[in-house]
Amino acid sequence: xxxxxxxxxxxxxxxxxxxxxxxxxxxxxxxxxxxxxxxxxxxxxxxxxxxxxxxxxxxxxxxxxxxxxxxxxxxxxxxxxxxxxxxxxxxxxxxxxxxxxxxxxxxxxxxxxxxxxxxxxxxxxxxxxxxxxxxxxxxxxxxxxxxxxxxxxxxxxxxxxxxxxxxxxxxxxxxxxxxxxxxxxxxxxxxxxxxxxxxxxxxxxxxxxxxxxxxxxxxxxxxxxxxxxxxxxxxxxxxxxxxxxxxxxxxxxxxxxxxxxxxxxxxxxxxxxxxxxxxxxxxxxxxxxxxxxxxxxxxxxxxxxxxxxxxxxxxxxxxxxxxxxxxxxxxxxxxxxxxxxxxxxxxxxxxxxxxxxxxxxxxxxxxxxxxxxxxxxxxxxxxxxxxxxxxxxxxxxxxxxxxxxxxxxxxxxxxxxxxxxxxxxxxxxxxxxxxxxxxxxxxxxxxxxxxxxxxxxxxxxxx
Numbered sequence: 001x002x003x004x005x006x007x008x009x010x011x012x013x014x015x016x017x018x019x020x021x022x023x024x025x026x027x028x029x030x031x032x033x034x035x036x037x038x039x040x041x042x043x044x045x046x047x048x049x050x051x052x053x054x055x056x057x058x059x060x061x062x063x064x065x066x067x068x069x070x071x072x073x074x075x076x077x078x079x080x081x082x083x084x085x086x087x088x089x090x091x092x093x094x095x096x097x098x099x100x101x102x103x104x105x106x107x108x109x110x111x112x113x114x115x116x117x118x119x120x121x122x123x124x125x126x127x128x129x130x131x132x133x134x135x136x137x138x139x140x141x142x143x144x145x146x147x148x149x150x151x152x153x154x155x156x157x158x159x160x161x162x163x164x165x166x167x168x169x170x171x172x173x174x175x176x177x178x179x180x181x182x183x184x185x186x187x188x189x190x191x192x193x194x195x196x197x198x199x200x201x202x203x204x205x206x207x208x209x210x211x212x213x214x215x216x217x218x219x220x221x222x223x224x225x226x227x228x229x230x231x232x233x234x235x236x237x238x239x240x241x242x243x244x245x246x247x248x249x250x251x252x253x254x255x256x257x258x259x260x261x262x263x264x265x266x267x268x269x270x271x272x273x274x275x276x277x278x279x280x281x282x283x284x285x286x287x288x289x290x291x292x293x294x295x296x297x298x299x300x301x302x303x304x305x306x307x308x309x310x311x312x313x314x315x316x317x318x319x320x321x322x323x324x325x326x327x328x329x330x331x332x333x334x335x336x337x338x339x340x341x342x343x344x345x346x347x348x349x350x351x352x353x354x355x356x357x358x359x360x361x362x363x364x365x366x367x368x369x370x371x372x373x374x375x376x377x378x379x380x381x382x383x384x385x386x387x388x389x390x391x392x393x394x395x396x397x398x399x400x401x402x403x404x405x406x407x408x409x410x411x412x413x414x415x416x417x418x419x420x421x422x423x424x425x426x427x428x429x430x431x432x433x434x435x436x437x438x439x440x441x442x443x444x445x446x447x448x449x450x451x452x453x454x455x456x457x458x459x460x461x462x463x
Contacts, residue, residue: 015188016181023180031169031176039162046158047126047137053088054139054151063090063103066149087154089131093118094147105131108152114140118148128155135159194223198230211238262298265291316355320461323350323359323384327391330363331382338371342379350389351461354438362434365427366393366454373397373452381447390457394447408444431456 053070060066067090074088089105097110097118110118111127117140125140129152136152143149205211211234265287324347331345352359363382370380370393378396385392400408409432428444431454435442440458447453 019184020181027176067103346383350386370395
């Protein structure tokens with residue numbers, strides 16, 4: 001549930017929280033480390049001085065003399081009138097740890113470390129004891145003649161200093177955390193400004209459907225790359241929409257002619273039947289033949305429009321395909337529907353990566369085009385060039401005029417000489433689309449001895 005709520009927060013809020021948390025952790029870790037290092041350093045100095053005092057006290061004859069000596073040493077270090085000697089106590093103990101004399105405080109407990117020193121089992125001891133309600137740190141050293149000398153020093157002042165330092169560091173840490181939150185908010189706002197611009201641009205495109213809009217790209221970081229990608233996406237969408245609009249307009253124009261012809265012929269039949277006047281048999285036969293031709297042309301045009309509009313979303317999987325198999329299958333199909341033309345096919349193995357069905361449709365369109373332009377009894381030649389690899393198709397027709405060469409692969413383009421020929425003007429456009437989807441190129445030119453020549457070249461399967 002908490003994770004779901006966290007994901008529901010805005011990106012700016014989450015980024016602010018994460019930056020603030022990271023900076024807060026850094027502040028707390030830094031201040032904590034500073035406090036612990038200061039504490040360790042102060043205690044180290046305190047205990048080192050206390051050990052020195054214990055070694056000085058061990059040379060005295062009794063606790064009172066030892067305490068007086070330590071007060072004098074302390075006065076020399078801290079200055080007159082400091083009163084700090086009252087915060088110390090000296091006790092002599094025997095080998096069993098029993099007190100034999102004390103100065104500066106009532107007898108205080110002999111800690112376990114001090115007992116080891118008194119018994120001669122250790123050269124130095126350290127204990128923390130309560131004396132009169134205050135905490136004392138106690139150092140013990142061996143005493144000449146046996147036993148030990150214990151020097152106790154009040155550590156309440158040091159601990160108070162550390163507590164005060166901890167309070168100030170805590171306050172500074174809270175201020176640091178608050179500053180981290182403000183800094184995190186500022187960082188998130190600055191970092192997400194390009195994202196906000198992208199969001200506004202995307203919402204504007206969704207609202208207005210105006211794909212020409214874009215955003216200004218500044219810099220070369222990841223967000224700039226995202227902005228570039230967004231602008232490229234808008235450009236691709238704009239191009240796709242323009243292509244679709246042009247396809248619909250061209251299709252509407254091309255469909256109007258066969259539909260008008262069909263409607264006129266059908267209306268003529270209906271009118272003749274309504275007037276109870278039977279058409280002469282030869283006129284009726286001719287009219288029905290025209291209807292059949294027009295329905296076939298309309299079916300072909302619609303099929304090619306569907307192929308052209310859905311070719312980029314071809315569901316057929318990509319596999320290794322032999323161009324010899326593609327050409328052989330396409331040639332078998334075109335022979336059956338173009339018996340007036342001969343086909344000379346030369347096969348050689350050449351493997352490419354692609355979709356067999358789409359490749360066969362492209363080659364079939366080229367062969368159909370060659371058969372349409374070849375004279376009766378003419379020969380269409382097709383061959384696989386394994387070294388390229390490519391499929392080359394040439395016919396014995398009139399060829400392609402120079403003025404028409406740049407336009408032969410455009411949708412619905414029909415040369416002046418092709419106006420009287422059947423066809424929709426989409427077959428070669430489909431060829432170019434399929435070949436382009438396979439990373440290849442298609443070129444149109446003149447064949448040796450006249451006629452048109454088409455070359456469909458593809459990358460090799462291993463390339």
